[in-house]
Amino acid sequence: MTKNMIFTPPAHPWPSDCDHDAIVLIGRMQPGMHLGHQELLERGLERAENVVVALGSCFRARSPKQPLRAVEREASIRSCLTDEQNRRVKFVYIRDYYDDQRWCAAVREGVQSVTGKNAKIGLIGHEKDRSSYYLHRFPEWKLFNELCVGGLNGTDVRALWFERDHERGAEAVLRTMLPEGTFDFLMAFKKLPDFESLRKQHYAILRDAEKWKAAPHVPNHSCGDAVAEFRDHVLLIERGGDIGTGTFAWPGGFLEPDETVIECAMRELIEETKLGILPEYLKTFIRDRELFDNPWRSEAGRRMSHAFHFVLDEAFAELSEGEFPFVQGKSDARRALWLPKKKLPSLEEYMFEDHHLIGDRFFHYA
Incomplete structure (x- = not known):
């Protein structure tokens, strides 16, 4: 030795x-x-x-x-x-x-x-x-x-x-x-x-x-997630529903048959947080995107997430220092809240599934 x-x-x-x-x-x-x-x-x-x-x-x-x-x-x-x-x-x-x-x-x-x-x-x-x-x-x-x-x-x-x-x-x-x-x-x-x-x-x-037991093959679900940033703060939801109850997550959900993954992420962001912005305008603030498709990322089955990073400083530039766009938890979100980006590492044990790693992809803290 x-x-x-x-x-x-x-x-x-x-x-x-x-x-x-x-x-x-x-x-x-x-x-x-x-x-x-x-x-x-x-x-x-x-x-x-x-x-x-x-x-x-x-x-x-x-x-x-x-x-x-x-x-x-x-x-x-x-x-x-x-x-x-x-x-x-x-x-x-x-x-x-x-x-x-x-x-x-x-x-x-x-x-x-x-x-x-x-x-x-x-x-x-x-x-x-x-x-x-x-x-x-x-x-x-x-x-x-x-x-x-x-x-x-x-x-x-x-x-x-x-x-x-x-x-x-x-x-x-x-x-x-x-x-x-x-x-x-x-x-x-x-x-x-x-x-x-x-x-x-x-x-x-x-x-x-x-x-899904009667399905001819294992279902593969596509989802869209929105990582929204405003003045060094990020927009998270606290999950309600049956799975991941009480954990923090990026707003997101399942892809509908008649929408693209970008449309899915924007729809879920607005539905779950009541963020006051039109999808057409929101789309102009996408700064990055990533696919998260590890087969074991979700306990609820095969779920692939297309995550989009939105930087909204210019979208709400009229807000005074210390003010944030109004948000409110809706759909299956108990609440929506703006948190300082620097707090994300401390939330690791409270984030839903791999959402801590989704944040790390865009903010590089893990």
Whole structure:
């Protein structure tokens, strides 16, 4: 181990067949660690003195697929470990970028922050399906591709956790899938107000998916979003509706059959905020645009968003300093509000789906 290593010296010899300083385990582990994760972690500890758990999808708003904050996941995982294991396990938090190059760089940087530059790193995981492609994005780390443990996955854990009609039976099954610490944490979380909101959103997504079951192919929905800027402030809405309730978002919605994506973004902006401007005039203030089409960006299905950046300083130039165009939340927006652009980074954990990254595309703050 090198001098600049942050890890403390090992208290006992490593396994004789391993010469790695640390093993990396990457995963979202939502909602918490199941027995498969625990087995991978313990196998990692058999191969190196330390394991670095790189928690994925961090710094996001709560949602049915991402119900727990990173600090909550770490706490629940640590509750499943012995004191000696806790000493040897480190955590780094990784956000989603929907950009492999940025994401891999963030993982490497996070791991290096706790191992030092010259550590010999291994990577442990289970290649279950296409979503496991990331295991091959780190060729410099030896890959330990492990067998699946019990066929467990987070999707089934979340479905049982949210189960409403047969709650007691679902909890009994969960006990067989989770370490005691994870189970106790999830049962305690059920008593919090956030849980019922997440459960309602879970069932709303299931109802929406049911509508499309008879479709001959997976539906691909197009949306338009409007990123409106005025004097270093941006226009956000607080979402109502069944999905993403209470999160902040850029005004936007589904493309209608008889409109272009630009028309969609402008219509949604005016409908949801009551911004007083004619579409024909609004269109002249488009400064940039981007397509957001990552297949996993929305929990509610395949949704592609065409985002447009509007700079409205000239459109409302008659307003005095400190005045802003009148806005009011309408349609499925609880409210609409102007916020200083500099506050956007602090709203990351309160933004709907990938809307934090939509803002970052135009304002470069993440």
